[in-house]
Amino acid sequence: MHTIVVDLGYGDAGKGTVVDRLCVPRPDAAPVTAVIRFNGGAQAAHNVVTTDGRHHSFAQFGSGTFSGVPTHLSHLMLVDPLALATEARHLASLGVPDPLALLTVDRRARLTTPYHAAANRARERARGTARHGSCGMGIGETAAYALAHPADAPTAGDCTSRTALRRKLTLLRDRLTAAVGPLDAPPVDACLDACTAFADHVTLVDETHLPGLLRRGPAVFEGAQGVLLDEGHGFHPYTTWSTTTFDGAETLLAEAGRPHTALRLGVVRTYTTRHGPGPLVTEDPALAAALPEPHNGHGRWQGAFRAGHFDVPAHAYAVAACGGVDALAVTHLDAPARHRALRLAHGYRTPDGPMDRIPAARPGHLRHQQALTERLLSARPDRWQTPGSDPHAWTDALSAALSAPVLLESYGPTAADKAGPLAGPPRGFLAGPPAGSPAGTPTRAVSAGRATAG
Template sequence: MNAGRVIIGANYGDEGKGLFTDYFASQDPENSLVVRFNGGAQAGHTVVTPDGRRHVFSHFGSGSFVGAPTFLSKFFIVNPLIFVREISDLHKLGVKPNITIDGDAMLTTPYDMFINQTTERRRGTKRHGSCGLGINETVTRSLRSPALKLRAREMLNPTLLFQKLIELKTSWFAERLKEFNIDPHSEDSAIFFEKSESILKEFVTDTQTLLEFTSISKCYPNAKHIIFEGAQGLMLDEDRIDQFPHVTRSKTGLTNVLHLAPKFRLDKLNVTYVSRTYLTRHGAGPLDGECDWVFPDSTNVPNQFQGTLRFAPLDLQTLQKSIKCDLLRAQTARNHICADIAMTCLDQVPMPKVGELFLPVNHVCHGPTRAAVRPALSCAER
């Protein structure tokens, strides 16, 4: 059987998906490929190398430190502005990642980010928990009409891309402001309209910088080891009605992976659901058992859209329910599924009693790097 590895966050994100992607990629980096199968620039997957280098991965797979290339699938949302910043940061760390983008991947525009940030600020205490990077707006625009959708392959023609962006100013942006009852003559809107042409020109410039470091392709890269790196977590899946509207606009579990697996000729999927030994949530929304715990976290810093990182004890019943619901989606799939759980942050909160879980905890991590990962062999950890 040709087997692929899948890394999925089991909670609200920030579980340690980057750490375990780095861990599995490091076992055979020359023959590994990391596939991003959901989300976009709002992902923040922290990897700390044993030699002390640190990066929060957004567009690039978390196997980049060890040299594993990245493939951004058609389910990924590309943000050229964030990409350019990130590639610069990686170069400063001595990392020159190899990255391929599916030509059908969606593109986030400055319009999407402006509307997202404006509406989230206006919600006040009723915020949805957005990162302010335009993810929901990108998907909404793309689904509204084929004429409004921008794909990664359109970056290959910068002149035509700029023309489409100008057209979106009236065909989408102005209309979307009306939908949200945002005054186009307000100070923020007026400034954006006034500077829109220069903003769009800079955006197109960013797309061309992006193309210097990537390739756009409809062909799926080949590798011995395919590692699917998920973003966010099962509790934020767009279909989690019990969490709405505090969800993300993507499929955070197996759904997209099951669509992509045949493209890589995979018969089996080894799925690892990652969880800290406690719960975190960065952004608005329910968090059962929320308490005043505070643990150091230099990735999830306070910001105007998500506020501060929140904490709660891990509820094993909720964890189990979320994983079971995700695995139900794979019942009719042709792929053989083998699933387990990985626990992180044992250096901060002891391992809970996981004997009641229906899946084994096969890996644990006692620190921030892959060097702290080990098999969970003791009875206390099983």
């Protein structure tokens, strides 16, 4: 069976470390044939730490790269050739031999260029104190330009033709300059050289590649960002130009003739975080100080890394927006022992009265989503639950809150810090946390079933 990994929060829940563990070879499981990226682009920052101490923040390469698992960038990805080259160099410096040889790219994937990134940053600067929290990588500009000018938007396949690509890059630069003013970006010839070099060093494939890849064995579909940032379901305007639910992966599976053949794995952490502005009802500034994160901090374009207690209504809303999950992966299970005041909020207080659930709406109904955003910005957490320091009390509480079994538990950043049926031999639910983690409780059996909390 394939697995789709999606963040049920605002991002940064630990998708990278979960994918890394799923890709580590196990004697009782078939090896993962590929990590397939199905949304977003170079703005992803999926942190993986190896057991020997190496760290990489995966952006376009799949988070199974340290295990030698190939990456496929699907036609739903936005591919940034310059950022990809930089990422490949860092992976090589960490001992990954010839990272680009592990990569296949669908020719139809849209390109993100320095012109998109420059326009993105110019628009965000113009917003002043009303910034949306963009990553500044040009993802929204890439998506918006492709919608406005589909025939002229450059693709990975265009990188094999200097003539076609020059025309598209020139048009792109001129149109974005007309929209936002002079762009802080290199000349067309420099971009052209980088893109054609990209085509010379990666394997470009057509639509027949993915079906064959999925026939060879289990694959892991690695999502980007989080459901609460989704372009249609997120809290507008603090959203991304990307579908962050399971939909993209399900589309690829259907196109390959293998619909509904994947486990839908939702990732949550024991406390809720987000980068930059927007609703975070359970925010508690003390948490950021009590639970410092070496790989998450203030971003020049995103803004501050914020933390709050676990937000049940928001995560239940995400599960419902996804159309349900089969199982959960829970990360940061070491945090309750380090900060015993961690708790879950099961509802909100708002000026309009109590709010136990976030109402769903038709995806893309931005006026409704913006009104919802305003309500959430004025909400305060209510109806608390404090599971204590026992990690199993937390997995029980989260499983009950989101109506889904927990099949992977993470107590630290490395693959060795993971436990559960998806992380080791199928010995029931959990034989106990890894060595050095808080003491556990007896093994429990669990069965997976599609949950649709909220």
